[in-house]
Amino acid sequence: MEAIIYLLEITFNALVWILVLRLWLQLVKADFYNPFSQFVVKVTNPMVVPLRRIIPGFGGIDLATLLLAYIVASIKFVVIPLINGGYFNLPESMFLGVLFLVKHSGVLLFIIMLVMALMSWVVQGYNPTQMIFHQLTEPFLRPIRRVIPSIGGLDLSVLIAFILLNVINILISGAIPVWRML
Template sequence: MNGFGTATIYIVQTLGSLYLLIVLLRFILQLVRADFYNPLSQFVVKATQPLLKPLRRIIPGFGGLDLASLVLAVLLQLLLMVAVLTLMGYGVGGYLLQLLVWSIIGVTALFLKVFFFALIVSVILSWVAPGSYNPAAQLVNQICDPLLAPIRRILPNLGGLDISPIFAFIALNLIDMLVINNLAAMTGMPKILSPFL
């Protein structure tokens, strides 16, 4: 593949993955019941609304979960994989079911990465700007709190030292290593198709 083809794949994958992240954030923000009036939440809602509005007519929510945004994330990952494979010169006609499985694995991997990096940002913010009222800091804390709350209930109070993120990191990494990477390997998923693995 020439340099132009590689650059095209890079651009498609980068821009597609960025929008996929925004769509998945829409699902996560509703899952953790983040503040809807936060400016960053409003950006996510406005960026995803054009594609989600027609999809919501077909796929209703269930039990407080925004299934339409989750389905949209899987469809976007599928389209992204088809685009990358097509640009690489591969035919995808007979492999749509396998690509759908790979798309679900890719979206699940991204789901874990969002929580992983939100935890990193939360830990850094707790050192440099504890109690910050910045909209980004508040949103990161709202994403991390449901993950950390069960761990905090189990751990003893260590006098102001919160080590719950360490256990959350371990849990997320174990799920990634033992579940996501093994599923990707079992299904023969190429690394190029999901930068989140």
């Protein structure tokens, strides 16, 4: 039973991450022709396009993708408790779905910034993935760079962003029971 729950957790997390990535790529107007962007769009199109026919975008936000990510996040808190032999509470599942979506968006941002920092040490020259990661993280790092400029050529904005994301993660984790976050 634990293996099934583990696989379901990975599936729900991956679906939420890929849907958040699609929404995020659209919001920052990232390069659509980048191979990474193309991968995200092609993987999510079968889920998003049918829903987009019913739910149009609003103000530059793809509401169909946002709603789908929220539904997937909420369903996680219905399916996992039922498989564990417990019960589910629909209002609680909907609330936890919002928290899960916010928390995993922050985790995704953390992972992308970490990979971007590691790539800056290793990759020389142009790399399409590094460019798309830069486009994704720049809206979050730019306000930090305005307050704390680089010191002696060392950019501390990523470190400050890590600390802020960790504080937000701790606050959100306090609102979600530990057994539900596995």
